[in-house]
Amino acid sequence: MRKVLIFxxxxxxxxxxxxxxxxxxxxxxxxTRGEHTPPVAKGLTFFKGDRTSSSTMKDLGSQNWDIIYDNICFNPYQAKLAVDAFEGKVGRYILTSTMSVYEQGGTNISERTYNPFPGKYDLEKEHDYGEGKRQAESYFFQRATFPVIAVRFPVVLGPDDYTERLVFHIKRALADQPIVAENLYAKMGYISSYEAAAFLEWCGRSTMTGPINAASDGVLSIQDLMDKIDRVAKTTSRFETKGDDPSPLAPDHDFYMDTTAAKQAGYLFQHVDDWLDRLIEEEVRNHK
Structure with missing residues (x-):
């Protein structure tokens, strides 16, 4: 039985x-800070604390852990708290990162496009989401003596997405409201919340270290996404290039990652069509 900690x-x-x-x-x-109802299952326990608190991290660092999953590290200072607390206390550290570390976007972006090992970090400055993740990666890979893997996810969609990014588009289609997007044809990568969890679990059983891209096979433009929604909802989407409430799923240019490294290590990703169509059907039923 492995001893696992999850932030x-x-x-x-x-x-x-x-x-x-x-x-x-x-x-x-x-x-957990106690703000959300935790899952219930045999083998699950809870520690009341705050990921950003040095005292919480020190308390957790008094124990040994086989694996630590960190889904909520957003800057190099938070990375430092973990490195200080868990030196000599963890067998493997899995950091959830993001494709936003690739600042310029692009097609089939490989892990080496952003190399965190020589990257700079500033423990005092406030950072936006992408830069915060870049510098968190850099701190871990430069300062931690324990094994670290940084999983770079694209947009994650699922029925449990509290940001409701997919639902936003479904509601606008059903209400005959336009989708605001400057580029209808720029492609982007996705992964389901189910597969994001499955991939993280797989990482915990692998021996990989360093950054790794994870995404479903296949990419979609906002036009592709709305075509899928229209087929299910029996709607006809309209688009505008300017306006309020722009689509959160419409990049200005192509932005998707290459997942060859994960595949060569033995992981097989689903195709985006295999899960997104079912998710759209479920969300349309829920919001009609």
């Missing part, structure tokens, strides 16, 4: 991860 395990793919690990027989502890 960010009470909702979305972190919640799914916690349940998967508990069901497989791991002894799982979720760190």
């Amino acid at each position: 960010g395990g009470t909702r979305y793919f972190g919640r799914r991860l916690a349940l998967r690990l508990a069901e497989s027989g791991d002894d799982v502890t979720i760190v």
